[in-house]
Amino acid sequence: MLEVTNLHASVAGRGILRGIDLSVKAGEVHAIMGPNGSGKSTLAAVLAGREEYEVTAGSVTYDGRDLLEMEPEERAREGVFLAFQYPVEIPGVNNAYLLKAALNEVRKHRGEPELDAMDFMALVKERMQVLHIDQDLLKRPVNEGFSGGEKKRNEIFQMAVLEPQLAIMDETDSGLDIDALRTVSAGVNAMRSPERATLVVTHYQRLLNYIVPDVVHVLSNGRIVKSGGKDLALELEEKGYGWIEGVAEQVGA
Amino acid sequence: MTTLAPADACADAFEAVRRTAPAPDSVVDLRRRAFERFTALGVPTTRLEAWRFTNVAPIASTAFTLAAPAEREAAKADTAPHALPGVGAGLTFVNGRYVAPASDVSALPAGVEVLSLADVLAADANDTRTAVESHLASGAGIENEAFTALNTALLHDGAVVRVPANTVVEEPIQLLFITSPPPGGEPVMTHPRVLLVIGENAQVRVVESYGGGDSPYLTNTVTEVIAGPSAVVDHYKLVRESLSAYHIGAMHVRLSRAANFSSHAVTLGGAIVRNDALALLDGEGVECTLNGLYLANGRRLVDNHTTIHHAQPHCSSHELYKGVLDGEARAVFNGKIIVAIDAQKTDAKQTNKALLLSEDAQINTKPELEIFADDVKCTHGATVGQLDEDALFYLRARGLGLEQARSVLIHAFAGDLLNHIAIEPIRDQLDELLLAQLPGSGGGSFHVEG
Numbered sequence: 165m166l167e168v169t170n171l172h173a174s175v176a177g178r179g180i181l182r183g184i185d186l187s188v189k190a191g192e193v194h195a196i197m198g199p200n201g202s203g204k205s206t207l208a209a210v211l212a213g214r215e216e217y218e219v220t221a222g223s224v225t226y227d228g229r230d231l232l233e234m235e236p237e238e239r240a241r242e243g244v245f246l247a248f249q250y251p252v253e254i255p256g257v258n259n260a261y262l263l264k265a266a267l268n269e270v271r272k273h274r275g276e277p278e279l280d281a282m283d284f285m286a287l288v289k290e291r292m293q294v295l296h297i298d299q300d301l302l303k304r305p306v307n308e309g310f311s312g313g314e315k316k317r318n319e320i321f322q323m324a325v326l327e328p329q330l331a332i333m334d335e336t337d338s339g340l341d342i343d344a345l346r347t348v349s350a351g352v353n354a355m356r357s358p359e360r361a362t363l364v365v366t367h368y369q370r371l372l373n374y375i376v377p378d379v380v381h382v383l384s385n386g387r388i389v390k391s392g393g394k395d396l397a398l399e400l401e402e403k404g405y406g407w408i409e410g411v412a413e414q415v416g417a
Numbered sequence: 418m419t420t421l422a423p424a425d426a427c428a429d430a431f432e433a434v435r436r437t438a439p440a441p442d443s444v445v446d447l448r449r450r451a452f453e454r455f456t457a458l459g460v461p462t463t464r465l466e467a468w469r470f471t472n473v474a475p476i477a478s479t480a481f482t483l484a485a486p487a488e489r490e491a492a493k494a495d496t497a498p499h500a501l502p503g504v505g506a507g508l509t510f511v512n513g514r515y516v517a518p519a520s521d522v523s524a525l526p527a528g529v530e531v532l533s534l535a536d537v538l539a540a541d542a543n544d545t546r547t548a549v550e551s552h553l554a555s556g557a558g559i560e561n562e563a564f565t566a567l568n569t570a571l572l573h574d575g576a577v578v579r580v581p582a583n584t585v586v587e588e589p590i591q592l593l594f595i596t597s598p599p600p601g602g603e604p605v606m607t608h609p610r611v612l613l614v615i616g617e618n619a620q621v622r623v624v625e626s627y628g629g630g631d632s633p634y635l636t637n638t639v640t641e642v643i644a645g646p647s648a649v650v651d652h653y654k655l656v657r658e659s660l661s662a663y664h665i666g667a668m669h670v671r672l673s674r675a676a677n678f679s680s681h682a683v684t685l686g687g688a689i690v691r692n693d694a695l696a697l698l699d700g701e702g703v704e705c706t707l708n709g710l711y712l713a714n715g716r717r718l719v720d721n722h723t724t725i726h727h728a729q730p731h732c733s734s735h736e737l738y739k740g741v742l743d744g745e746a747r748a749v750f751n752g753k754i755i756v757a758i759d760a761q762k763t764d765a766k767q768t769n770k771a772l773l774l775s776e777d778a779q780i781n782t783k784p785e786l787e788i789f790a791d792d793v794k795c796t797h798g799a800t801v802g803q804l805d806e807d808a809l810f811y812l813r814a815r816g817l818g819l820e821q822a823r824s825v826l827i828h829a830f831a832g833d834l835l836n837h838i839a840i841e842p843i844r845d846q847l848d849e850l851l852l853a854q855l856p857g858s859g860g861g862s863f864h865v866e867g
Contacts, residue, residue, distance in 0.1 A: 212814050240816035252811040256829025262815060265825070269816035305829075306811075322815065 165190045165361050166211075166231075166330060171222035173210050180206045182386035183222070188330075191358040195372055195397060196365045198383030199405040204365045205249055207383070208334040211363075212246035213239050226330065240266070241273035243329030247319040247336050254306040259318065262306050263288065263325055270326055291324040295351050312339035320351040331355065332363045337371035349374030369401035382408050426480035427455070430606070431570050433483055438573035440538040443550045451559040451569035458563040470749045470781045471691055471720040476663050481606035481635045483571070484512035487597035491630070492516070495597040499628040499657060504842050506531060507591030507624075508576050513607030515574055524588065528581040531590055534610055535574040549577055552614055556641045556669035556697070564665045564691075568608040568639040575610035575638075578623060582616035582645065589622040589653075589840050596629030596636060596662070606635040613652075617645040617673075622840060624653040627666075628686070631659045642670040644678055646700065652680045653843060657850070658687035660715070667693040674700030674729075681838055684711040684719050685850055695724040698732040698760075709738040710834045712854055713746035713778075720749035725765065727756045727793075733764040739834050740771040741827055742778035753785040756793050763793040771801045772830050774823075828852065 168186040172179065180203045188194050198204050210217050211224065213236030224231040231239060254262070267287075268278040279287065292299060297317060307315050316336055323331055333352065337345060352362065352375050364375055372380070372394065380396040381388045389408060390396065400408065431452045435445070460477035461468040487495070492511045496519065500509075508531060509519035515533035522531040530545060537549050559566040576592045594609050615621055627636055636658060644650050658664045664687045672678050684690050696705050711719040725734045740748045750769040771780040784797035804826050812822035831851060838844040 214810060235819070236810060236813040237816050237818050237822075240814055246814050248811065248814075252805070252807045254805075254808045254811065254826070254829065256832040257825055262812070262817075262825075265817055265821070266815035269818075273816075326815070 165227060166363075167225045169223050171207075171210070171224060172220045173206060173217045174220055175206070175217050179220070180217075180386055181210065184386070184388060186381065186388065188361045188363065190361055192378045193356065193362045193364060193375060195377035195380045196363060196383055197367070197369070197380060197397060197400060199408075200367065202383040203386040204367075204383055205334055208246060208249075208332050208363070208365050211332055212236060212244065237269070241270050243270075245323050245326055245328030245331045247316075247323060247331065247333045249334040249336075249338065251307045251310075251315040251319055253308045253310075255308050257306050258302070259304055259306050260288070260302040263302075263322060266322070267325055288325060291321060294354065295321050295324060296347055297321050313341060313344040316340055316348055317344060320348050324351055324355065327355070329359065330361050330363070332365065334365045335367065336364070337366055337368060345371065345374060369397040372397045384408050423477060423480045426482055427567065430483045434571050434573050438535065438538070440573075441542070441546065441550055444538055444553065444572065447554055448570050448572055451554075451566045451572075454559045455563055455566040455570050458561070458566060461563055467722065467751070470747070471689070471718060473663075473665075473689065473691075475689065476635060476665075479604050479633065479635070481604045484596060484605035484607050484634070485599070486514060487512050488600075491600070492595070492597040495628070495630040496593065496595045499593055499595060499626055501591055501624065501626065501842055501846060504589050504591045504624060504840065506588055507593060508533065509593045509595070510574065510576075510609060511595050511597055512605070513574055513594075513609055522590075526584055526586060528584060529586055530577065530579040532577045533574060534572075534577050534612065537577050538573075545577070545579065548579065548614060549612060552612055552641065552643055553610075554641075556643065556671050557639050557667060562667065564637050565639050565667050568610060568637050571608040572610050573608075576612070578611075578613045578621070580615045580619040580621050583618045584616065585620040586622070589624050591624045591626065594625070594627045594636065594638065596634045598630045598632040598634050602632035604633045604635070606637060609636070609638045611638070611640040613640070613642045613650070615642070615644045615648040615650050618647045619645065620649040622651040622653070624655065624840065624843060626655040626657065627664060628657040629659050629662055631661060633661045633663070634659075635663045636665070638664075638666045640666070640668040642668065642678070644670070644672050644676040646674045647676060648673070649677045650679075651839065652678070653838070653840065654680070654682045654692070655843070655847075656682070656684040656687055656690055656692070658690070660686060660688060660717070662687050664690045666691065668695065670694070670696040670705075672696065672698050672700065672703045672705060675702040676700065677704045679706035680708065681834075682707075682709040682721065683847060684709070684713075684721075685854060687717065687719070689718045691720045691722070693722045693724075695726070696734070697726045697728060698734065699728050701729050701731045703729070703732040705732070705734040707734070707736045708834055708837055710831055711738070711740045711748060712831075712851070713740070713748060714743040714854075716745045718747045718749075722749075722751045722753075724753040724755070727754070727760040727763045727765065729757075730759060730761045730763070732760065734766070736767040737834065738769045739831060740769075740780060741774065741831060742771060742780060743774040745775075745777040747778070748780045750780065750782040750799070751785065752783070752797065753787070754795060754797070756788040756790050756795065758789040760790045761792045763790060763795065765793070765795040767797040769799045770830075772827065773801060773803055774827070824852070
């Protein structure tokens with residue numbers, strides 16, 4: 165589903181990704197781990213189409229198409245979803261409005277009829293129950309005044325409504341208490357299916373207790389320095405990122 | 418038609434009004450004094466502080482003639498887009514003249530008067546005429562403001578709204594001022610005058626709406642509001658003039674003890690628009706709100722000048738103006754707050770926020786605080802910014818196209834002002850107009866029931 169080849173990206177002239185190779189098949193969950201500054205969030209942002217990042221080399225294909233050629237909205241309509249590390253507060257735009265507009269953009273793109281307010285509400289209410297989200301949240305402006313946990317839950321809620329094919333979770337676990345972590349993870353797990361893939365970007369192994377990955381990659385200094393099964397995350401947790409930096413030097417040598 | 422110099426055109430207009438618009442002696446005299454003042458003052462130039470950023474040379478150099486009664490079909494076509502469906506009683510004025518067939522004030526509570534000023538002035542002496550004579554120009558001085566002086570010199574028609582004490586007018590009163598320019602497009606002008614006299618403990622909502630056909634014209638309007646003790650007055654002014662029109666408007670408000678006044682000035686049209694709002698808080702416990710929303714693109718100019726004069730203690734005033742500017746549009750916001758030495762415990766808050774959508778759009782914003790009392794709370798703030806790039810990306814990452822994302826954010830910026838508009842048909846119409854005017858807007862409602 166996603167083929168990343170020798171991806172190099174920089175921001176403001178500073179190279180951050182220095183040759184990422186990554187292959188994600190439908191049905192798989194991949195975890196991208198790494199210390200701060202290793203390029204995890206940059207990778208997520210580049211995949212979602214953030215314009216500040218300049219791709220200087222390499223390619224990304226998504227379902228056989230050149231993802232990097234697509235505008236951010238086109239990627240979203242094609243089923244790429246980024247759960248933001250820092251969901252943006254948008255005063256004056258209510259959550260329900262955004263969600264309905266987003267869903268109808270996706271539906272239009274797929275050639276499906278747009279949902280009216282009634283059908284939309286029915287769909288949304290069902291998803292809210294699953295994620296223990298208060299209905300009140302729909303009427304509030306997007307992320308404005310939300311607690312950290314509410315923001316992250318709202319991201320997962322949006323994902324549950326939009327039903328993406330490729331979900332990219334950027335540090336979704338940061339700032340979550342254990343209850344919120346469970347809810348968020350349950351939301352992600354409920355989405356797992358043979359047709360979908362998930363990229364979980366995280367600093368800590370904790371989240372991976374709940375969202376069990378098929379493959380774990382360790383990112384250091386803009387490159388994937390080690391890949392393995394779910395046990396790799398545990399090993400990392402035990403040995404710390406210092407261990408990986410040692411590995412990275414060997415790879416670089 | 419002969420070509421006139423602008424000053425001659427004004428003199429001709431003054432003569433025409435004097436000859437053709439009957440009025441009691443006091444008003445005839447008022448017009449004469451006002452014309453003398455206008456002649457002495459001349460059209461303001463940018464050398465005057467109050468007009469520093471607003472160059473009205475295009476107005477000063479045009480020989481506007483008084484608009485003649487319009488041809489019926491043209492008038493209808495020019496009026497139609499501005500009628501507010503679902504808003505109650507109202508008067509319609511075309512080319513500065515009351516049009517009885519297009520007006521309906523039959524459904525008002527007993528004792529409430531909504532009348533054509535021309536009719537009142539032409540009538541024999543009666544209670545209404547006496548009240549009008551005593552209030553005209555009581556708030557809107559002719560001494561210093563040239564445009565107000567000109568309006569007063571040419572005073573002949575407009576609206577008189579009188580609400581007796583303890584009377585609540587449920588339905589909004591709509592005053593529609595339409596200019597239907599002559600087929601040849603010769604520049605014409607109107608000088609509507611509005612007088613609202615609201616009794617003690619009475620309650621009313623008044624909507625003034627301005628629009629017109631697509632050729633150069635000048636609307637120079639003056640509104641005077643006199644609100645009695647504990648009166649509640651909501652005032653709406655919608656400037657939807659054609660894009661080649663000039664609009665100069667001044668509103669003078671005098672508020673008695675415990676009165677509650679709110680103004681919503683929405684400017685969507687006009688090549689050059691100047692809105693002056695001046696409120697005198699002349700009794701204790703007054704609440705005064707001045708809100709404004711302005712949208713401008715192309716090379717348009719919108720200038721909002723407000724003055725809130727706290728003359729008595731324990732009053733509060735709130736001001737929120739928001740502007741969205743695109744292209745090479747320019748805007749001016751000047752908010753003056755005067756707190757007299759006796760006006761202790763004044764609570765005044767002023768905010769102006771502008772959103773600039775292009776590199777070439779420009780705003781000059783200036784608070785002017787003159788505080789003579791020592792136990793007061795006065796705050797002011799101004800922000801000027803662009804669309805939030807992070808928010809744009811967030812919306813796009815959810816599938817909204819760039820133009821739609823921009824439109825959503827602009828709409829959200831303006832939205833909190835629209836939410837203050839309590840008359841639903843107006844809010845809905847503005848919502849639509851706003852969406853239609855935004856760059857590449859996708860339309861649709863921003864509210865989802867649930």
